[in-house]
Amino acid sequence: MTRLGDILADVKPGFATGDDLDDGVFQFRMHNFTRESALDLTKRRRVNATAKQLMIQSVAPGDVLFNATNSPELVGKSALIGVLDEPAVFSNHFMRLRTDPTQLDPGYLAHFLRFQFGRGVFRAMAKAWVNQATIGRDRLEGLDIPLLPLPEQRRIAAILDHADALRTDRREVLTRLDVLTKSIFNEMFGDPLTNPKGLPRATIGSVAAVVTGNSPSRADTSNFGDSIEWIKSGNLGGDVASTADEWLSETGRAKARVAPLGSILVTCIAGSPTSIGKASMVDRDVAFNQQINAILPSDKIDTAFLLAQLKTAPTLVRAKSTGGMKGLVNKSAFQSIEILLPGIDLQRGFAERIACVASLQSIAKSSLNVEDGLFASLQSRAFRGEL
Missing domain, CATH: 3.90.220.20 (DNA methylase specificity domains)
Structure with missing residues (x-):
């Protein structure tokens, strides 16, 4: 095991900003983190940033953003930065981690941090008050990480990436099925707010x-x-x-x-x-x-x-x-x-249609549960040296 701080090239906190801008620099915020620790780039908050901040507190592909301040159940989430289509900075809720590329693969680090988050390690090490929790830099850098040869790190990261991609695809299926239910409703009855079909109300x-x-x-x-x-x-x-x-x-x-x-x-x-x-x-x-x-x-x-x-x-x-x-x-x-409030027969006809969608959702959820279990098992084996 190796102390994480000894194999990081740089650890940098982000900066707080004022009002949102229509024209400014894209800043990663907590709302850019999905529940699965992926990054949602569709939500773009723009802020002022000085030339110094752009130089020191920018993010680049291969950086890992670590959510050091959040609610107790979410503190410690992290994500690997991939290809960006514009310059970006990050808020003071995060620490930016840059690895020493001769010792630590960033993909391996991101998976290791996600594994620790899933085990509740960060929640246990955070200083919490009311609805907020923070992990200090010293505590994060003091975390022990199994340091394997770089080719082995990359192999493990690739396996976990593939397993995680299966889960992402399954979640996308569930999202589309949820949208399908709403689409069927709108097709049959229209928008409940505007009632374009002139249906009875109650x-x-x-x-x-x-x-x-x-x-x-x-x-x-x-x-x-x-x-x-x-x-x-x-x-x-x-x-x-x-x-x-x-x-x-x-x-x-x-x-x-x-x-x-x-x-x-x-x-x-x-x-x-x-x-x-x-x-x-x-x-x-x-x-x-x-x-x-x-x-x-x-x-x-x-x-x-x-x-x-x-x-x-x-x-x-x-x-x-x-x-x-x-x-x-x-x-x-x-x-x-x-x-x-359309006729009860029409309501029941809708219920029969979405029952078919619900059946597909149940199958997809069962598959996702299996894939979640597989991913958790692979994570555990990977960081015990058994993968």
Whole structure:
């Protein structure tokens, strides 16, 4: 093992900037990092940069950007810079790592850092406060890395690149299938906001019962256990709500609001307006907190049709927000949201069409889970010297 700082040619922090500009230098920000630690170059924030900053704090192909300051669960993400179509700098949330090319391959380094992030190493080493965490340069440079011969490093990086590309392709398939669902909705019913087909409308409250969640007291530990999931807004956004981290006991369940299987849960209180309107169905009974309104199953509207409408046009919910820089849609306002309400047979016809899409999504997700497992196994073997 070798100390990382001993084989880096340069480590440089970025710089803070003022307002966004229409014409300036492209600056990498935290929003350029995808969940998978790839770089999204479609989002381009432009800033002022002095000649000195352009010289000292620019990025070039082969650099690795390390996200040294972020929320505790995201701090430590990193990405390898590839070909750039214009000069770029980076914000003060990052450290730019340049390797000594005679000792360390940048692709190998990027994969090693991603492996450490996945293992939770950076979250454990970060200094955290409230919703922010930072990893100091000394701690990063003190990280031990297995230093293999350069040809071996490049071989490992190539294997991991290939495995990761398979996962990227699978995610693209899932993205396209999600777009297909929205396209089918728009083809059959049009934009829910403008209603170009002149379909009947109704309020959510007139077609289904709405329930607002709550939070059993944390002061009473008997409220928490393993009887029922307690869903929060972070579990919403997919077609089906993800599994909750916390569960309530039978005591807590009796105090909670419970949404039965087939309900739609919608985020109505959030820290930012764009988080308002995240919606998912639940395929099991769940409890849920006060940030969420639940639409209970109803014979007046098809669940799949309603969920697709809310996901196609989240503005339906956001337009009712009164929370300023945050977001707040109370139960009364939520019930008053007007939605498209074509005949139930047409709704069910739509549900049958997207059931085929959902079947393809399920196959793709299963394949992605297999590929994620393979990638994790390859990472582990690579940095144990077994690949």
